[in-house]
Amino acid sequence: MQTSFSALKGKDYIPPNYTNKTLTGEHLVIEQRDIATNYMSCIMNAPAMMNADYYAFVLAINALSGSLNYELRTKLGLSYAPGAYVKVQQIPYTSMFVSTTQPKKAFKAMIAVYNDIREGKYGERYLEALKKDHRDRYYRHQESAGSIVKDLGDAEVLGDFNINENMVANFNKVSLQDMKTSFAKYLKGAIWIYLGDEQVGRAAFQ
Secondary structure, eight states, X not given: OHHHHTTSXXXXXXXXXXXXOOOOEEEEEEEEOOOSSEEEEEEEOOOOTXXXXXXXXXXXXXXXXXHHIIIIIIISOOOSSXXXXXXXXXXXXXXXXXXXXXXXHHHHHHHHHHHHHHTTOOOHHHHHHHHHHHHHHHHHHTTSHHHXXXXXXXXXXXXXXXXXXXXXXXXXXXXXXXXXXXXXXXXSEEEEEEEEOHHHHHHHTO
């Protein structure tokens, strides 16, 4: 190994400076594709993992995802894959998405669900179910040494390994008001992305 890499010169590592720009306003990007199913995605803001708002916001987005799945898939039959999630990375973001053959109806239903979550139309029992789901998934993920090391490493890269150590306790502290406040605080702008029949897509967003 020394022979192979001896010619390489060492250089000090300079950590990149990430700037998380807040999305404002609404933007629409449409791309025409001749496909059977149309795809819609909405990219929005999200707090960093080190931010105290992270835990309440993640639970709010989990509530949004579960409600989207129930309303668009189970109740209305508009999609086989609706949902929402927070992409945890140095510059985090929220994604809300759906695949459907009826974009206009799906878009209308997505907005209705989004507004219900924004207004806090869910109760204490739902919040406790969300917390339990997080606890269960956290402990299941901790069943292997590899998963523990990865989670601690990811948390350290994103700010501090203690984020992962205190994950369950911090999620357990979240209140209904915390969820409502964090949702309104970060979701102030959006980029809508549509892939499929362009004419149908433009009609859906009118």
